[in-house]
Amino acid sequence: MPNTKNEHISKLKHLLSEIAHLTSALEMLQWDKEINMPKKSAEMRAQHISYLSGLIHHKTVSLNQGGLLTRLERALDKGKLSPNDKALVSEVLRDFKREQKLPQAFVEELSHETALAYGAWQQARESNDFSKFTKPLERIVELERKQAKFLGYTNSPYDALLDIYEPGMTVAELDILFFELRDSLVSLLKRIQKSKYKVDYSTLKGSFDLQRQMKFNKWLSGRVGFDLETGRLDTATHPSTITINPADVRITTRYQEDDVLNAISSTLHEAGHGMYEQGLLLEHFGTPLGTSISLGIHESQSKLWENLVGRSKAFWKYFFPKLQKEFGKPFSKLSFTESYEAYNMVKPSLIRVDADEVTYNLHIIIRYEIEKALIEGSIEVKDLPSIWNDKVKEYLGIKVPNNRLGVLQDIHWSHGLFGYFPTYTLGNLYSAQIYVAAKRDILDLEKEISKGHFEHLREWLRKRIHMHGKKYSAEKLIKKVTGEKLNSSYFTDYLEEKYKEIYRLS
Amino acid sequence: MPNTKNEHISKLKHLLSEIAHLTSALEMLQWDKEINMPKKSAEMRAQHISYLSGLIHHKTVSLNQGGLLTRLERALDKGKLSPNDKALVSEVLRDFKREQKLPQAFVEELSHETALAYGAWQQARESNDFSKFTKPLERIVELERKQAKFLGYTNSPYDALLDIYEPGMTVAELDILFFELRDSLVSLLKRIQKSKYKVDYSTLKGSFDLQRQMKFNKWLSGRVGFDLETGRLDTATHPSTITINPADVRITTRYQEDDVLNAISSTLHEAGHGMYEQGLLLEHFGTPLGTSISLGIHESQSKLWENLVGRSKAFWKYFFPKLQKEFGKPFSKLSFTESYEAYNMVKPSLIRVDADEVTYNLHIIIRYEIEKALIEGSIEVKDLPSIWNDKVKEYLGIKVPNNRLGVLQDIHWSHGLFGYFPTYTLGNLYSAQIYVAAKRDILDLEKEISKGHFEHLREWLRKRIHMHGKKYSAEKLIKKVTGEKLNSSYFTDYLEEKYKEIYRLS
Secondary structure, eight states: OOOSHHHHHHHHHHHHHHHHHHHHHHHHHHHHHHHTOOGGGHHHHHHHHHHHHHHHHHHHHTTTGGGHHHHHHHHHHTTOSOHHHHHHHHHHHHHHHHHHHSOHHHHHHHHHHHHHHHHHHHHHHHTTOTHHHHHHHHHHHHHHHHHHHHHOOSSOHHHHHHHHHSTTOOHHHHHHHHHHHHHHHHHHHHHHHHOSOOOOGGGGOOOOOHHHHHHHHHHHHHHHTOOTTSEEEEEOSSOOEEEEETTEEEEEEOOBTTBHHHHHHHHHHHHHHHHHHHHSOGGGTTSGGGSOOOHHHHHHHHHIIIIIITTSHHHHHHHHHHHHHHHOTTGGGSOHHHHHHHHTOOOOOSOGGGOOTTTHHHHHHHHHHHHHHHHHTSSOGGGHHHHHHHHIIIIIOOOOOOGGGTTTSOSGGGGTOOSOTHHHHHHHHHHHHHHHHHHHHSTTHHHHHHTTOOHHHHHHHHHHTGGGTTSSOHHHHHHHHHSSOOOTHHHHHHHHHHHHHHTTOO | OOOSHHHHHHHHHHHHHHHHHHHHHHHHHHHHHHHTOOGGGHHHHHHHHHHHHHHHHHHHHTTTGGGHHHHHHHHHHTTOSOHHHHHHHHHHHHHHHHHHHSOHHHHHHHHHHHHHHHHHHHHHHHTTOTHHHHHHHHHHHHHHHHHHHHHOOSSOHHHHHHHHHSTTOOHHHHHHHHHHHHHHHHHHHHHHHHOSOOOOGGGGOOOOOHHHHHHHHHHHHHHHTOOTTSEEEEEOSSOOEEEEETTEEEEEEOOBTTBHHHHHHHHHHHHHHHHHHHHSOGGGTTSGGGSOOOHHHHHHHHHIIIIIITTSHHHHHHHHHHHHHHHOTTGGGSOHHHHHHHHTOOOOOSOGGGOOTTTHHHHHHHHHHHHHHHHHTSSOGGGHHHHHHHHIIIIIOOOOOOGGGTTTSOSGGGGTOOSOTHHHHHHHHHHHHHHHHHHHHSTTHHHHHHTTOOHHHHHHHHHHTGGGTTSSOHHHHHHHHHSSOOOTHHHHHHHHHHHHHHTTOO
């Protein structure tokens, strides 16, 4: 065991780098599994992945061997660490202590039960029969409540789960944010639906060669600032971002033959995630200072590029002529305004992942309200379908025809992901607030964007957000970047202004 | 530490499986580096690879912790192990003891010096200046001699190095095999060169769409029995076979726009390697019983498919019409015999990797004679260019215009690979002897091949060779499969018969 404070820090960094290299190898195996793995290699691949995951877990829970973390915590408490080392040590301690609180037997039970629940969910969904999922989900909810107890909380047990994905966020804060947001969205949606002015997304459909789409999306991802020399864009059923390391970030998108804009919004979304990962500093690779802050902040980066930029008038000015030139029909027959408005059509729908900017967060709020109530014990699993359907009727104004298109649509709960959904909406809220700050800081940002100059925005995000890793908490970062704490009004103001114009609202 | 013999075996298998999973991850990183890695990720990738290599090394040298191997060696010596366990333990012990013999400081020095030598070799080659490589190569030779001393030997120090790549092979045996072979090849080559009958490979050249070539090679690899559901074929500058595990074997080939047969022979070669790897049993994954025997036996599988099958008349009967149909010109204008003979043209050339079946092994024998003499200390590095050029003149009858096309052409020595070259020729000798046995065992094999039925041969190879892993030594295996020990006459008889007909020799 080393003796001085600096030696302890070096030792910690060394141990973290070992975990990081193993994680890179694991991510490589995961990426390849989606993209390149031969058909019949799944069983063996699962074994490699399981071994590496176990080894990473073992190395993580062994970080305190020889009392390394205990000594560093003492130095932290005594205020003896530099700002960077302080962030390093306190973030490592946070994760380490959380791990320590969960007994091994519990972790194994949860893993076992979620494996079963995932299978049950698939069957329930296929046969459109919620009852097949009731018992397994009850077990998961019970275990998640247990987990909250192990992790500890002051007010709601849901706080403990939320903290896993969005450190520092609480039910108290979310309730206020989401309550205001829900009312505002429901009211905006009603006004839009009452409007006599209609726009129609289907006018954007056509027939688009897949190879051509791929080339175009690759070009676009690079154009907005995703670095294709330290990253890749590939095709996958479920678009995602996988980071081997900040110099090797791999995003995927999916293509539809009849809808070129579907791939484009998904590419912009993943490019946003990807640029965050590429913006982390290599010198902090493997340490909290080289790691993204939270799922919410991550999602803010994807939503910013997908929506705030990608669905804006400014972007459309730059982008629509390219679209016309590259694909011709139907764009060649549409005006700028027709196409811009069609791309931004608002229409309540049953499936979260298909939702527009206005209704998307109502889908999330439904899930938030339900999972919070489940964890707090105020509703029961068996009543989920009717609760779900009532909420969809109330907030979105539509009837759920069956559970497959309702409560059974998402994979999350079967995986034990409670406390995860809210980060999607937090991403939207962060993104709007951040974008207002960007417009304040960057001269004529929208004009720049309309000319295809994305580099100022990208650099601003890199310097303000990406490069700091976990040096600041989400709460501190948002204050530092925007001057105030998270506030849903930026997002609702953005929607109000945009959709008032599109739908000619009074 | 477990107590019973079976517990020791289980423990050993468990430790080996850990090493195997890490090796799979390492191979995945290596494969991706060649095929998919973004341009600027090389530096970080090297760090991942270096960490994993170090971890694998550490786990390998730690196999005897708690005296596990010592106990198993005792059980082995007492004859207490089953045949499979006997092979398992003795092969693990062989590798382990070899590792143990090399002091850590020596391994690090060799690794350091080869890194330097590789750079020097690149520069020497680029500037066509052997003197830039003299000193580094002298250091490597010195270290290789040291290595031979550490490893131990009875007769030649070169035996110790040979044993790394072809366990059990010795200078005494090679000298006989290669002496007979060299005389036979030199004499055959002279007769061919004297023949008035000429064949011309250049008649096979044309212009071949690369996408079409790729599709065709993929089809061909699957056709001969490389399983594309447990493997892949991709494109790379240097064709190779990378094994993630026997259910995920990845081969690469390279394409030339003007020469479709170049890719085809390289695909058949790698498919041969690939089928060996796919034929190993998954149940023995990570243990010697799930690992190929030697480089020579491995090369026998690639040469068998590339040459014995791929350049045979029988194969050509099946294949030539496909080639004509798929690519048209120039094949549509050539007869069966013209094209078959052109594909088998014999012409001495300067570069080993471009050589034909007759001259290829003369290139290897030159390298063998030189590296053996270097290790035994009978020649000096500074004299290599003139020794090289003299041998090329003597065996191949051609003049070496410069060192770049001569002694500087191969990467091997700069990497410290002494004792490796002979395995290429051993592969050719094994392949001919094995193929005669296959023709004896399989009814009408050549007729089968001419009809495109490769499955009997593939299955025969799988059952006779692939599935046994290292259960038998190369020497035992070849006796078991062919009924006698390795003998160069099968190969020389094969060449004699084939080229006598092609070149109308008396």
